[in-house]
Amino acid sequence: MKFGGTSVADADAIGRVASIVRRQIQLDPEEAPVVVVSALSGVTDRLIAVARAAEDGQGDAAASALAELLDRHVEIAARLTSGSAQAELLADVRREFDGLIGLVQALAVLREVSPRSLDAVVAVGELASSRMVAAALLERRIPAAWMDARRVMRTDAEHTVAVPDLIDTCDRALEHVAPLLAQGKVVVLGGFIGATANNITTTLGRGGSDYSAAIFGSCLDADEIQIWTDVDGMLTADPRVVAQPRVVPRLSFAEASELAYFGAKVLHPSTILPAVSKNIPVRILNSHRPDNPGTTITRETGALDGQLSAIACKRDVTVIDITSTRMLMAHGFLRRLFEVFERFKTAVDVVTTSEVSVSVTVDDTRRLEAIADNLRNFADVACEREMAIICAVGENLRMDATLFGRAVTALERIPLRLVSQAASRRNITFVLRDADVPHAMTRLHEQFFGRA
Ligand code: ADP
Ligand code: ASP
Ligand code: MG
Secondary structure (H helix, E strand, O other): OEEOHHHHOOHHHHHHHHHHHHHHHHHOOOOOOEEEEOOOOOHHHHHHHHHHHHHOOOHHHHHHHHHHHHHHHHHHHHHHOOHHHHHHHHHHHHHHHHHHHHHHHHHHHHOOOOHHHHHHHHHHHHHHHHHHHHHHHHHOOOOEEEOOHHHOOEEOOOOOOOOEOHHHHHHHHHHHHHHHHHOOOEEEEEOOEEEOOOOOEEEOOOOOHHHHHHHHHHHOOOOOEEEEEOOOOOEOOOOOOOOOOOEOOEEEHHHHHHHHHOOOOOOOOOOHHHHHHHOOOEEEEEOOOOOOOOEEEEOOOOOOOOOOOEEEEEEEEEEEEEEOOOOOOOOOHHHHHHHHHHHOOOOOOOEEEOOOEEEEEEOOOOOHHHHHHHHOOOOEEEEEEEEEEEEEEOHHHHOOOHHHHHHHHHOOOOOEEEEEEOOOOOEEEEEEEHHHHHHHHHHHHHHHHOOO
16 A cells, blocks of 8 residues: 555545555455555655755755754654654654754755765655654554665665665565564555665655555565555546546556556556566555545556547657668668667657658756767757657557547647657557647547546
8 A cells, every 4th residue: 555645745644544554454354554655745845955955055944944844744743643652753753854954964065965865865755754654553553563665675776766676675575574464564664765785775766656565565465556646546637737537447557557657647657567567456546535446457458448548748858850861771770879878878758760860759858968969970960848748548549540540630730749659559659849738638638538
């Protein structure tokens, strides 16, 4: 059971978490759940801002932001607990923050925040929230045990975007978590955080708690992986872009992966992978409305009525056009081209080719200059920023060729930069100007899911 930031935003929200966990135990008294939590809502953003302030040498601003964060945690912790358990929790939370205050002070003096230090700073969000949730469960007489997720989640040393070592992590989950579950204890861990083999704190990338939960669920052979959040499930479109999207009741693993990859923020893009390997259903549920059925993601597809399943959008991507009249058709050209992206560790999302040019999109532009310079050794290169990808997803695209036509028709008069239909034919991707996204998403949504 993974609870995102808004599901642990304050004492009331954490109270709801406790009721949801209790209900799960009543439903299945034989198997205690593992509870994975994010930092309280907004805390990761604040901690990143604190690190940035330290980097700018603004030690005082960083310290006062930390003091505010500590106050918020202490106030919530005090409301959730009482007596000696409260004293213990407050001491634990203060200890986490004391360490952080010292670290941030040192960073402000150095005016330097490495990715490794940044991980140490942001990890406090999940360490504190998970302690608070564990204490809240115990206060409500739910047998629970807190565990430092860094003891379990093993990763490489790619700080801020660390990659889990699944074998090592599973070994540790079986060693440290499984015995507590066997005693009937609900094990509470922070998502998103891990540690290297040398016990240096790492994080899995923004939104990574979903991924942590899926990994723990898969390691421990969970019956299902529940992602509790602030919406009723996977929606037919991003609710921040399209008015009143609908809940998608069922999705296949492949559909959910595509949607997550192309911008459906409700799931971290890697969440589905661990579930697929053991065929564990993933459910997306609303912690504010626990009775709603949510979205169930399994091996089988959902929409059977010949429809698309959902559409997603990935904003602010860059298109790179690589043109070579001489060499495109020469063998080895594509290898050379993609080697450049590989060398600079930059993932390419959409690719289209014509006789003389290859166009690709990237969303990570940190190494764009270097990539373009290297490509210019053998091709002309043009980059266009402020573009976006819209991805329409549905297993039915394989069966019904008219869906493609309907999508293109819905977008008529909106300039499309690239269009591609994946070989799996489970998705169609459109690349267009970012400014056209709201209009294009609304048109597509109306075409396939009707008016709001
Ligand atoms: P949590 O803190 O629970 O992890 P997130 O903010 O990471 O929550 O993800 C939930 C948010 O994802 C929703 O509030 C919604 O704004 C956004 N979102 C974007 N696309 C979708 C979609 N297709 N379906 C549901 N939510 C989406
Ligand atoms: N707290 C982390 C973030 O905000 C991880 C997560 O919420 O999944 O990115
Ligand atoms: Mg999230």
